[in-house]
Amino acid sequence: MDSFLQGFIKAFELIFHLDQTLFGIIVLSLKVSGSALVISTAIGLPAGALLGLKRFPGRDLAISSVNTLMGLPPVVVGLFVYLLLSRKGPLGFMGLLYSPTAMIVAQTILALPIVTALCHSAIVNVDPIIRQAARTLGATRRQETLTVIHEARYGIFSAVIAAFGRVMAEVGSILIVGGNIAGYTRVMTTTIALETDKGNFELALALGIILLTISFVINAALHGVQKRGSVKTS
Amino acid sequence: MKLLITHIRKDYDGKPVLKDCSYAFGGSGAYVLMGPNGCGKSTLLRICSLLERPDGGDLLFQDNDAPLVQDIALRRRMTLVLPRTGVFNTSVFSNVAYGLKVRDTRPAELEQKVLSALAFVGLDYKKRHNALTLSSGETQRLGIARALAIDPQILFLDEPTASVDEENTAIIETIIGNLKKDGRTMVIMTTHDRDQAARLADQLLVIERGALRETTR
Numbered sequence: 001m002d003s004f005l006q007g008f009i010k011a012f013e014l015i016f017h018l019d020q021t022l023f024g025i026i027v028l029s030l031k032v033s034g035s036a037l038v039i040s041t042a043i044g045l046p047a048g049a050l051l052g053l054k055r056f057p058g059r060d061l062a063i064s065s066v067n068t069l070m071g072l073p074p075v076v077v078g079l080f081v082y083l084l085l086s087r088k089g090p091l092g093f094m095g096l097l098y099s100p101t102a103m104i105v106a107q108t109i110l111a112l113p114i115v116t117a118l119c120h121s122a123i124v125n126v127d128p129i130i131r132q133a134a135r136t137l138g139a140t141r142r143q144e145t146l147t148v149i150h151e152a153r154y155g156i157f158s159a160v161i162a163a164f165g166r167v168m169a170e171v172g173s174i175l176i177v178g179g180n181i182a183g184y185t186r187v188m189t190t191t192i193a194l195e196t197d198k199g200n201f202e203l204a205l206a207l208g209i210i211l212l213t214i215s216f217v218i219n220a221a222l223h224g225v226q227k228r229g230s231v232k233t234s
Numbered sequence: 235m236k237l238l239i240t241h242i243r244k245d246y247d248g249k250p251v252l253k254d255c256s257y258a259f260g261g262s263g264a265y266v267l268m269g270p271n272g273c274g275k276s277t278l279l280r281i282c283s284l285l286e287r288p289d290g291g292d293l294l295f296q297d298n299d300a301p302l303v304q305d306i307a308l309r310r311r312m313t314l315v316l317p318r319t320g321v322f323n324t325s326v327f328s329n330v331a332y333g334l335k336v337r338d339t340r341p342a343e344l345e346q347k348v349l350s351a352l353a354f355v356g357l358d359y360k361k362r363h364n365a366l367t368l369s370s371g372e373t374q375r376l377g378i379a380r381a382l383a384i385d386p387q388i389l390f391l392d393e394p395t396a397s398v399d400e401e402n403t404a405i406i407e408t409i410i411g412n413l414k415k416d417g418r419t420m421v422i423m424t425t426h427d428r429d430q431a432a433r434l435a436d437q438l439l440v441i442e443r444g445a446l447r448e449t450t451r
Contacts, residue, residue: 133320135285137333137380138310147332151323 007205014206021183026210029187032100032174033167036107040115041160047112048119048159049149063120069113074106078176081106085177098179103187106173111163118162122155123148157226161219168215235311235387235420236261236296237282239446243290244277251277253444255291259388263436264414264421268428268449273441275424276317276392282422283314283390310337312388317396319377326352326368327361329376333384351383355409371402378409389413391423395430403430410434 014022051063083089085097085105096102126148134147149156171189178185180194188211195204242255251274259265259282267275280286282293284304295302302308313333322329330351334344352358355375360368365376374394381389391410395403407430413419414436425431431438440449 127320129316129318129320130322132285132316133322134332134336135309136283136314136316137336138306138313138384139332139336140306143336147322154323 003201006202010202011206011209032103035104036167039108040111044112044115045119047116051120052123066113066117074170074172077109078173081177102177103174106177107167111167114163115159118159119156122152126151161222238294241291242288244288255446262420265437266431266435267424267439269441279390279392284309313381313386314390315377315381317393319373321365326365329365330379330383347383351379355379371398374398388420
């Protein structure tokens, strides 16, 4: 209980003094997870739309695969990316191991199935009458598709929120491919893991509180946008 | 614009719904299709509005006796109001603006047409409301406003009053009556309400055993 209290006090101290090292760690966390989120959304949304709107051979297998990949263990992803980027690996010549780029790659792999599967689910749940209504009103095929995606926008938003939660909280893969190098690849979750190992519970807890607060603020903002889409019954 | 259909046939799962439907829709007035549930009224409407293809027979759209190509341009000269409107999760205004937006209508013209369509169906005071909050009667009127905003030459209405209360039925019948007076739009609608058919129709039609014919009652 004492550790919790100390953790809170330490957290406020760190935030209040805006410690440069801590600031760097927070910025890198947001940069890595934010980049992974943008990339996974840029790929996952069209992929989810394709799975939701088109019929093609192997579609069911693709949907089952994406759903399965939602539960990818981060350490397995870390290992996979590590083998890919290590000096003897097929992409070793790029020299990306133990860099923020490697961490973005790992987190993108983790976020992509979530964005794809939940976007697919959001799009497939749009009432088929919407597409018909669009067509009767003179929409082209492309406009019909965009209308369906637009109707699914709040579900798509939820997909992005879920993926954000996954990557912000993730530690296993970025620890393996980033190496937790101070001032270069050290992010909030890896620092928490390190400080816990060192027995520095107050700092670990303080970082945990900051991580939760950042997640809360970002999620609250996203939820605010999402809420605008909820039906007003005035 | 005239619509001529000849020997239209449509099967569902091998079961014939429409066997041989032929008719010439003249270009104005209100045609009311009647017939028992499942007789193929809605199917015929969906085929005529180019939402579905027939399994046999021909549709011919004519403008001043010249045949028209069945492309997106032709599709945009008509519209079908479905029995279930298919409301977009946005404001009443944006719903009505949809057909104009997909046609790249200029903003000033769009606003004027949307407001005029909303006034026509008596929903202008709800333009800022989310369309999903409307009652079923209002939703049906929204569907009609959405159709009217694009100024169709043929307006297909599939059971426009099937799931609305008496008050909204009266309003919708008045809207159709006003459209008839206006004379710019040919209305082809289905109903199972004989009295309504008698009130609205310039020509009553009935589908019996998969064939379309004129009737007087």
